[in-house]
Amino acid sequence: MSIEIKAPTFPESVQEGSIATWHKQPGETVFRDDLLVDIETDKVVLEVVAPTDGILAKTLKEEGAIVLSNEVIALINEGAAAASVVEVKEEPVENNGQEKTASPSARKLASEQNVDLQAVTGSGKDGRITKEDVAHVGGSGIPEVQADSRTTASSSISIPVGDRIEKRVPMTRMRARIADRLLQVTQTTAMLTTFNEVDMHKIMDLRSEFKDEFSKIHPGARLGFMGFFVRAATEALKRFPSVNASIDGSDVIYHGYQDIGVAVSTEKGLVVPVLRNAENMSIADVERTIAELGAKARDGKLTMEEMTGGTFTITNGGVFGSLLSTPILNPPQAAILGMHSIKERPVAENGSVVIRPMMNLALSYDHRIIDGREAVSFLVAIKEMIENPAKILLEI
Incomplete structure (x- = not known):
């Protein structure tokens, strides 16, 4: 069964975004809440995560491509392929002699919020602990789409000193939008x-x-x-x-x-x-x-x-x-x-x-x-x- 992965819903003030980085490639196994892609808009960089376990079958947009609100950008094949490698991807959590598993994103959130995974009841397949389970125990809702702290290529430029070298780097969407708005102000x-x-x-x-x-x-x-x-x-x-x-x-x-x-x-x-x-x-x-x-x-x-x-x-x-x-x-x-x-x-x-x-x-x-x-x-x-x-x- 193929599941469509869509770009998030942009507010009225944001018309479009662009694919910044694909963190998974076609053919790779993905788990629920795994980060798939960063989408850069005029104001923030948004994360799109996997809604379920499966295999990333196809990406419909390359890095740098323009995407619209709710546009389909990838397909995930939901099936047993992902479950077969759960033990490799997920670490067991001791719980009174019983083993439970937790997704990587759940472990990361538990570490950030100091949540004891032994006290978390998993709602995923075979009792697996998901990010939502940890968020519920920690008392904070975690949206499926979050702003990202990663820097893009144009935000960190390294140029050798002493050589007559030029480096051409495209503006990020945020920087380009800032430039457009500043120019608009002076003209209007x-x-x-x-x-x-x-x-x-x-x-x-x-x-x-x-x-x-x-x-x-x-x-x-x-x-x-x-x-x-x-x-x-x-x-x-x-x-x-x-x-x-x-x-x-x-x-x-x-x-x-x-x-x-x-x-x-x-x-x-x-x-x-x-x-x-x-x-x-x-x-x-x-x-x-x-x-x-x-x-x-x-x-x-x-x-x-x-x-x-x-x-x-x-x-x-x-x-x-x-x-x-x-x-x-x-x-x-x-x-x-x-x-x-x-x-x-x-x-x-x-x-x-x-x-x-x-x-x-x-x-x-x-x-x-x-x-x-x-x-x-x-x-x-x-x-x-x-x-x-x-x-x-x-x-x-």
């Missing part, structure tokens, strides 16, 4: 940037005083600067709705919620996971969620849903040492806030010159729907809240 928006500077000393003093206590009370959260900026941005967006708007054809859409995208740099390119309903999140919620999304981004585990949408974006080039930059809009959003590195500078304060840790802020915005007055006022509002953190808590 009236982008303008306004700048300001913010005195960070009160935020830094607050952070130094409470960061240890904050981490103890809020496990998984570390008190950083991004939590304050996200909270300040959500409050400012409430005051200036056009900064939180977007253009759809000849219409302007005003969003009654604040979904804040936070730019994260990965080996494969820049991704922007989204904090949903950031206006309802505390600083601890923001820091914890950013930490979780950042880890998933670096591991290539972000889902499509976690990267789509968003009404406003914050990017922090300061972590790389950037002193000043002009961030590019993330369409269809109308504005993006750029944070930069903190440098001590002499500033005038109450008629005296003092040394303060200063950060440059940049707000790029679409001048078609945001006037200069609104953009400048928005940035000043963020500046005032950061320089006086009590205003964030009091929402004034």
Whole structure:
């Protein structure tokens, strides 16, 4: 019996993908949950796993080929051929004198989640333990399609030093999509940037005083600067709705919620996971969620849903040492806030010159729907809240 292996269902924002790597070749024995192929889309690399035991009979798409949502890409012959080599492929698990077997993916997941396989009841053929069995015991659902952390050929380039050598490497789909979107922004928006500077000393003093206590009370959260900026941005967006708007054809859409995208740099390119309903999140919620999304981004585990949408974006080039930059809009959003590195500078304060840790802020915005007055006022509002953190808590 032949079983069709299909590409995953892509969301509306993703039109197609391409075959990145086949991990199994025609004629090879495969087991349920074995990784068959990586499919690279504009945003993530997706894994497609075997739905059952059998032999990979045929691959219908070569590496590099374009695939559409739910398109058939391979065929598996389900039968006894795979079962005949189960003992070679799977290791026995001691269970009170009785032997059980576990698939390689089940063993890997059990190791990652510290699950004792002896406590797992197998639901597979002849009591074999599957990945779903381990996931159920571990308390987490494991989807059939996951983002992958593997790097592609263009993400790690090695060129000998001292020779006049050129190496031509095709762009990954993600890098090509990023290039297209950046070019689209410059051609289709009236982008303008306004700048300001913010005195960070009160935020830094607050952070130094409470960061240890904050981490103890809020496990998984570390008190950083991004939590304050996200909270300040959500409050400012409430005051200036056009900064939180977007253009759809000849219409302007005003969003009654604040979904804040936070730019994260990965080996494969820049991704922007989204904090949903950031206006309802505390600083601890923001820091914890950013930490979780950042880890998933670096591991290539972000889902499509976690990267789509968003009404406003914050990017922090300061972590790389950037002193000043002009961030590019993330369409269809109308504005993006750029944070930069903190440098001590002499500033005038109450008629005296003092040394303060200063950060440059940049707000790029679409001048078609945001006037200069609104953009400048928005940035000043963020500046005032950061320089006086009590205003964030009091929402004034």
